[in-house]
Amino acid sequence: MSDYIVHASGAGNQVRIFAASTRDLVEKAREIHNTSPVATAALGRLLTAGAMMGSMMKGEKDLLTLQIQCSGPIGGLTVTAKSDGTVKGYVNNPDVMLPPNSKGKLDVGGALDLGVLSVIKDMGMKEPYVGQTQLVSGEIAEDLTYYYATSEQINSSVALGVLMEKNNTVKQAGGFILQLMPFTEDAVIDKLEENVKKLPSVTTMLEEGETPEGMIRRVLDGFDVEFYEETPTGYVCDCSKERVERAIISIGKKEIQDMIDDQKPIEVNCHFCGRHYEFSVDDLKHLLKKAVRA
Incomplete structure (x- = not known):
């Protein structure tokens, strides 16, 4: 090795x-x-x-x-x-x-x-x-x-x-x-x-x-x-879209709604490996529903 x-x-x-x-x-x-x-x-x-x-x-x-x-x-x-x-x-x-x-x-x-x-x-x-x-x-x-x-x-x-x-x-x-x-x-x-x-x-x-x-x-x-x-x-960086989704949900319903109201996609970058994760407005609406149920 x-x-x-x-x-x-x-x-x-x-x-x-x-x-x-x-x-x-x-x-x-x-x-x-x-x-x-x-x-x-x-x-x-x-x-x-x-x-x-x-x-x-x-x-x-x-x-x-x-x-x-x-x-x-x-x-x-x-x-x-x-x-x-x-x-x-x-x-x-x-x-x-x-x-x-x-x-x-x-x-x-x-x-x-x-x-x-x-x-x-x-x-x-x-x-x-x-x-x-x-x-x-x-x-x-x-x-x-x-x-x-x-x-x-x-x-x-x-x-x-x-x-x-x-x-x-x-x-x-x-x-x-x-x-x-x-x-x-x-x-x-x-x-x-x-x-x-x-x-x-x-x-x-x-x-x-x-x-x-x-x-x-x-x-x-x-x-x-x-x-x-x-x-x-x-x-080894173990980041994934699912983990980023959980992080977005954790910031709270109001913050996700504010992002939806901007009517623009967001991009989240991983500090450790530089990967980019993009979320459309529809993606954010889906995450908002999950945040409401959480």
Whole structure:
């Protein structure tokens, strides 16, 4: 398989780790949204994180949403992911262009600037779980590390990367999320910190030919490793005319009647995949009848 996520544990089950390669799904997102290089990098990092975090959920219908509202020129990002490894997302301003940062890299932190990261987990309960933290760097991996520590009280290390070709297509993309169990021994923590400090970037490892399994072995160097599930991941939008109809019905009878009174067809566009759905005045009248019966 091309893009996939691996789940493993190590050090006698004292740590768990997820790693992913996501080049194809990030490239598909770039093609759909025609994103600039820095927007591709930002969205690609959040999609990669979303895919791994979504795969951590257990229920078939569980849904994870990662949302960043920020003051930078990218305007914000939204990603949703399912437990089956599929993911989709968009940026508010896909055309954002910035000069490289001080390290000569794509300036994702500058594109986001100040803001808030929200993690929303809909697991079929009465209300979804919502965790929020301030962005600490705008680089996304550090922000998610901070989120886990403050909102879920899980000591973690998150690494994400997107490498672009000179023609602005995606060359490499992937990442890992390392999480410590509450009973992790200090000596294990010290060794893991040492391992993570020595690691090259995610995209450097992928360029060297590392697989997600290889990245996990390097993070857990010196410890036993047990591999579990291998989950394919990809960019999938599940929008449909029926779902859009339900959304229109949900806005209320008065609003639908106002659209009918305008005597013009309406077009609804999907943020995630760009599909267009057109509804004639007769379609709207049909939906109004459904709204009245609801």
